[in-house]
Structure formats: structure tokens, C-alpha cells
């Protein structure tokens with residue numbers, strides 16, 4: 001399958017100027033100014049195929065938004081090559097932007113003072129969408145996102161979740177084959193998030209829309225993306241299936257015991273001394289958590305030994321959440337490969 | 339083309355949403371015109387004419403200059419500056435249209451709104467209260483409308499330049515305010531240019547500002563006659579064309595310099 005996004009050795013440096021101190025400094029600033037260079041995106045390469053949904057993740061300030069701005073032709077790269085939809089985004093800007101849809105969760109692209117449908121109408125004219133195509137496509141979009149009742153309201157009167165659904169619809173008026181979403185679910189409640197996820201899945205299936213999405217909510221990624229690209233300080237530290245990331249990092253399991261009578265650390269350690277177990281007390285002295293390797297014999301061994309001696313009220317086997325995995329990676333700043 | 343008309347329509351709708359702001363505007367303009375009328379009456383003090391303008395022509399000049407200002411005046415310099423500072427240009431850059439043309443159209447939507455809801459009723463009020471003289475000559479009206487079309491273009495291009503300067507200066511409130519004063523002063527809004535000393539008139543004849551207010555007002559009051567009208571219109575047309583160059587060059591440099599804040 002063809003690549004819809006192709007990025008090679010992409011780099012973006014920002015110059016930030018600093019002022020010198022005092023009057024003399026201010027005077028010198030008039031002629032030469034001090035600046036420091038911040039590399040926001042540092043020599044990254046990747047490609048995305050048609051129809052993929054890719055999660056672009058990383059800590060605050062990792063360079064996600066900066067990359068998206070370069071991919072959408074807003075910023076000029078300092079160095080490197082970008083081909084998106086077969087074009088150089090910055091060179092052929094007007095032609096290029098007709099082939100993409102963009103949502104920035106942090107800023108609105110609708111006109112603040114006019115009704116949502118007026119914005120849609122203007123965008124329809126701007127993108128030159130034929131009436132018939134607009135009718136068919138937007139009817140579906142409006143229904144799925146459930147924004148029909150909002151259309152005659154001015155944008156400034158909408159709640160964040162209502163507005164975000166309208167933003168998404170606005171980005172899709174010309175039914176672009178490629179969609180960039182920079183934190184589309186920021187600040188939304190669970191129901192709206194679910195609705196947006198379902199919607200994205202649906203357009204991906206129906207139209208084969210390629211989606212590149214940044215978010216800090218990993219459940220978005222889990223629900224939507226098979227592939228993640230992880231960025232740290234401007235560099236790609238992982239690019240591959242989410243599943244693999246989980247498998248390589250979620251090595252252990254946790255078994256949570258709730259005893260009917262008090263238990264002590266020594267007692268438990270003593271019971272399971274044949275296995276490699278780390279015991280930790282839970283919320284009360286009745287609840288204890290054993291962290292073990294994901295190995296059947298170890299898990300059943302520990303459970304067997306403990307339950308043979310002590311009465312239990314409840315037992316849970318916990319998997320380490322993706323959230324925790326990602327947190328561990330951020331802390332270590334690198335990805336172990338399996 | 340459709341998108342430009344749609345943009346003018348949308349801007350018109352936005353202005354309509356806030357139309358109450360404009361009722362007070364009509365009042366302010368009328369007070370301004372009234373104040374200048376009494377000032378000039380005192381200055382004329384019985385004299386037939388000064389610098390070739392009679393007191394009636396002078397009153398008409400002031401009235402029409404302010405009413406034309408409602409059409410050519412717009413805030414797109416401030417808007418561009420704000421869009422840059424708040425990082426909203428990002429959204430503009432992912433839209434398939436030339437940003438500056440679209441801004442100009444927004445200015446036009448604003449201008450047409452003010453012309454209809456502000457200048458026309460305002461002019462009626464002023465004509466009832468003060469001794470202004472509206473020409474009965476159809477040609478004068480046609481030349482006048484062509485002329486304020488150019489006024490709009492020249493003033494908007496200067497606004498674009500001031501707005502784009504934000505890319506380089508970042509905070510250019512001062513520049514925008516200074517520009518406003520320069521235009522009000524050098525365009526002949528406050529004082530017809532023929533009242534300035536000769537050396538100042540010489541300098542101003544090499545600047546685009548007279549095309550903004552002095553020329554259309556002189557055409558309307560029939561202070562320009564015969565070939566003077568055509569020379570004046572050609573002057574405006576030439577400036578409209580010349581100003582495209584700095585706007586274009588500055589915009590290319592600005593895009594290269596573009597840094598989007600936030601997000």
C-alpha cells in the first residue's frame with residue numbers, strides 16, 4: 001500500500017531571543033540579540049499508509065504539535081523532507097490543504113459569532129464542495145455526531161464538548177482522505193469521548209480516512225490506534241504496534257488478595273519463599289498485593305500456597321495498565337525492545 | 339469567487355449581530371461633523387471662500403469625508419495582529435485560500451455594512467441639520483463611488499502592511515496607532531490638503547494618503563473640476579497598484595518567519 005505521509009529526517013529549531021539586562025543591555029539588544037536554539041523536532045523519520053490510524057504520543061513539550069504543524073504546512077521545517085498526499089505541504093499550500101482535515105483541540109476553527117451552520121456553509125464554499133456531495137456526506141456526519149440541534153446556535157454559546165463535535169464536523173466538510181487531530185478529546189467527558197471515538201472509527205471504515213492523532217488520554221489510543229509513534233524530546237523513541245509495546249513492558253502481573261483475617265508481611269513472604277514475589281500492603285492490613293512475573297506456574301503457585309493457609313474474601317489478578325507502561329517509558333526515556 | 343462573496347456575507351452577518359454598537363457610532367460621527375461645522379463657520383466668519391472652497395462646500399467636504407471614512411475604514415490591521423499573537427493564523431494557514439485576499443474581503447463586508455447602515459442614514463441626518471450640498475450631477479456620484487472604491491483598496495493595503503508587521507515586531511500596537519493618526523492627518527480627513535503649507539502639500543503629493551480621503555471628498559464637493567477628477571482617479575489607481583508590491587513582498591518574508599504560538 002502507498003504511503004500517504006512520508007517524513008525523512010525532519011527537524012525544527014526555534015530561536016528564542018533573550019533580553020540583556022539593564023539600559024546598556026537594552027541598547028546592545030538593538031544591534032545584536034542573544035538567542036538560544038531549541039530543537040523541538042529532532043531528525044525524525046516515519047511513514048504512514050493509507051487507512052492507518054496512528055497515535056502520536058509523548059510528554060508535554062515532546063514536539064507533537066510542532067510536527068503536526070509542519071505536516072500540515074503551517075510551519076516550515078528547518079531541515080528534512082515531508083511528502084504528504086504526494087505534495088510538499090509548504091510549497092503547494094493551497095492545493096495541499098484541500099486534501100487534509102485538521103482539528104486543533106486547543107483552538108477553534110469555527111467563526112465565533114455566527115451560527116454553526118453559517119460556518120459550515122462558508123467552509124463548503126471555501127472547499128468548493130458540490131451540493132449533492134455535501135448533503136449526503138454531512139447528513140451522515142451530523143447524525144453520527146448528534147449535532148443537529150446545535151446548528152443554529154452561535155459557536156460562542158456552545159459547551160466545549162458541543163463545540164468539539166462541531167469542529168470535527170467542520171474539518172470533514174470536504175471529506176478529506178487524511179485527518180490530523182491534535183488533542184481532539186482534551187477536556188471532554190467520557191460520553192463525548194466515546195462518541196468521538198466511534199465517529200472516527202466509522203469514517204475510517206467507511207471512507208478509509210487516514211488519521212494521525214495526538215492525545216494524552218491513552219484510552220483514546222487503545223480504542224482507536226493499532227500503531228503508536230512515541231516522541232521524547234523531539235526524537236522518536238518507539239514506532240510500532242501498541243500491542244508489542246504492552247507485551248514488552250507489561251511483564252508482570254499483580255495478584256490482589258483480600259484476607260478475612262489480618263496478615264503480616266513476614267507471614268506472606270514465608271509462605272511464598274519458593275517464588276520471586278514482591279509483597280505490598282494495599283489499602284488496609286487485610287489487603288495485600290503480590291507482584292509476580294507473568295508466568296503460569298508462578299501465578300498458580302503463589303495463589304495455591306497462600307489460599308491453602310489463609311482464608312480469602314476476594315482475589316483479583318491485575319494487569320499493568322497502558323497508562324502505567326507509558327509512564328514508565330516516559331520516566332526511563334527509552335523503549336526496551338523485546 | 340463564490341468563497342469571497344460568502345465571506346463578505348458572513349462578515350455582514352457578524353456586523354448585523356452587533357449592530358447596536360453602530361447606533362452610538364452614528365451619533366459620534368454626527369457630533370464630530372457638527373463640531374467641525376461650527377469651527378469652520380467661525381474661521382470663515384463671513385468670508386466668501388478660503389482656498390477655493392465656500393463654507394457650504396467645506397461643510398459638505400467634512401460631512402462626506404467622515405461618511406466615506408465609515409466605508410474605507412476597517413480594523414483588519416488589529417485583527418491580523420491579534421490572529422498572529424493568539425496563534426490563530428495556524429487555522430488560516432490550513433485553509434485553501436489566500437489569507438490576505440480573504441482579510442480584504444472581510445474588510446469589504448464591514449465597509450458595505452457601514453455604508454448601508456451608517457453612512458446613508460448618517461448623511462440624511464447631517465443633510466437635514468447642516469447646510470450641505472449634494473450634487474445633482476450623476477457623473478459626480480459615479481466618480482465619487484469609483485473613488486471611494488480606491489480609497490478602500492489603498493487604506494486596506496496600508497492596514498495589511500501594518501498587520502503583517504506584527505510577524506516581525508510581535509507587538510505593534512504602537513505602530514498601528516501611529517498609522518491611524520498619520521492617515522487621519524495626511525489623508526485630508528481633518529483638514530483639506532489645500533489648506534496645508536505648500537511644502538507640506540508637495541511632500542503629500544508623493545504619498546498615497548491623499549487617495550484615501552482628500553480625493554473622494556474633493557470629487558464629491560466638486561472642488562475638483564474636469565481633468566482634475568481624472569488625474570485624481572488615476573493617482574488613486576496607480577497607488578492601488580503600487581502598494582500591491584510591498585504587501586506581497588512583506589507577506590512572503592512573513593510566511594518564512596511564521597512562528598505559531600502555543601498549542
Ligand SMILES: Nc1ncnc2c1ncn2[C@@H]1O[C@H](COP(=O)(O)OP(=O)(O)OP(=O)(O)O)[C@@H](O)[C@H]1O
Pocket residue numbers: 014015016038039040058059060061062063064065066067597598599600601
Ligand atoms: N513558537 C515557539 N518558539 C519557541 N519554542 C517553541 C515554540 N513552539 C514550541 N516550542 C518548543 O518546542 C517544544 C515542542 O513543543 P510542542 O508544542 O510541539 O509540544 P507538544 O508535544 O505538542 O506538547 P503538548 O503535549 O504539551 O501539547 C517545546 O519545548 C516548546 O517549548
Ligand SMILES: [Mg+2]
Pocket residue numbers: 064065066182601
Ligand atoms: Mg501540543
